[in-house]
Amino acid sequence: MSACRAAAGHPTRPLVDGSEIPLLGLGVWQVADGPECVNAVRWALELGYRHLDTAQAYGNEGSVGLALRQSGVPRGRVFVTTKFYPARRDPAAEAQASLRRLGLEYVDLYLIHWPQGGPTWAWPGMERARELGYAGSIGVSNFDARELEQVIAAATVAPVVDQVQFSPSEYRRALLQECAHREVVLEAYSPLGTGRHLAHPAVKRIADAVGRTPAQVLLRWCVQRGIPAIPKSTHPERIEENAQIFDFALSDAELAALDALDQTSSTQRARERKWW
Numbered sequence: 001m002s003a004c005r006a007a008a009g010h011p012t013r014p015l016v017d018g019s020e021i022p023l024l025g026l027g028v029w030q031v032a033d034g035p036e037c038v039n040a041v042r043w044a045l046e047l048g049y050r051h052l053d054t055a056q057a058y059g060n061e062g063s064v065g066l067a068l069r070q071s072g073v074p075r076g077r078v079f080v081t082t083k084f085y086p087a088r089r090d091p092a093a094e095a096q097a098s099l100r101r102l103g104l105e106y107v108d109l110y111l112i113h114w115p116q117g118g119p120t121w122a123w124p125g126m127e128r129a130r131e132l133g134y135a136g137s138i139g140v141s142n143f144d145a146r147e148l149e150q151v152i153a154a155a156t157v158a159p160v161v162d163q164v165q166f167s168p169s170e171y172r173r174a175l176l177q178e179c180a181h182r183e184v185v186l187e188a189y190s191p192l193g194t195g196r197h198l199a200h201p202a203v204k205r206i207a208d209a210v211g212r213t214p215a216q217v218l219l220r221w222c223v224q225r226g227i228p229a230i231p232k233s234t235h236p237e238r239i240e241e242n243a244q245i246f247d248f249a250l251s252d253a254e255l256a257a258l259d260a261l262d263q264t265s266s267t268q269r270a271r272e273r274k275w276w
């Protein structure tokens with residue numbers, strides 16, 4: 001973990017290609033394009049977030065870009081991710097279209113959103129997007145250990161991130177180990193279980209014990225291990241709460257109690273079912 005950007009935002013983790021990803025980002029899956037998304041991004045940037053995660057499939061890249069440009073935060077201080085919608089054919093052309101919607105010259109990270117049609121076909125187009133300067137880093141999302149292995153075997157430039165559903169209840173330990181082995185950073189989406197895990201009695205008990213909220217405990221569980229997490233909220237007080245996770249630590253026993261909530265049997269899988 002590096003402190004290099006910490007003064008401007010939050011601690012970062014190096015990626016193997018030399019760039020750095022802030023450990024906390026605002027996720028905008030299921031945030032409506034327009035004022036809801038613009039406001040959430042604006043509040044996050046005001047509150048010190050320096051990492052925004054969107055996707056072509058979310059339909060809100062325009063709002064993310066608008067809020068970023070209006071914020072006055074220099075472009076180079078914010079890490080922006082978008083994702084290739086894999087029902088389309090050409091990742092480089094789609095990246096260019098994303099940049100037009102975002103009103104940006106590049107994204108920091110461009111991910112294949114899921115391995116539709118197999119794990120390797122889109123990768124040459126992702127590499128091309130990077131070569132053309134549309135993306136600083138490239139990676140994947142929702143890729144199992146085996147799919148990751150296949151794309152790495154086929155790659156000239158390997159993916160640096162695999163973004164997957166990840167939380168104590170979805171503690172995909174074998175996938176995390178495979179990522180570490182392959183120098184891929186596993187990034188956690190739905191770190192609050194889309195809100196479902198906040199009411200878990202064990203999470204609440206630990207939150208009470210450490211004097212924090214359930215959301216902060218779930219997010220701390222990720223970032224304490226150097227796992228970037230991108231919680232979604234459209235409420236300023238929650239966006240703020242979710243960022244107060246770098247001034248306390250969970251004990252080994254608390255981490256272990258959270259680890260024990262895993263429902264995936266330590267899987268190497270990235271997802272329990274296909275949605276495409």
Ligand code: A2P
Pocket residue numbers: 027189190191192193194195196198215216230231232233234235238239241242
């Ligand atoms: P909202 O957007 O209305 O604030 P995840 O990041 O795992 O997808 O979870 C997002 C869900 O959790 C959303 O429904 C969001 O609601 C809710 N949420 C996010 N942060 C908090 C928080 N600090 N406290 C309670 N609920 C939260």
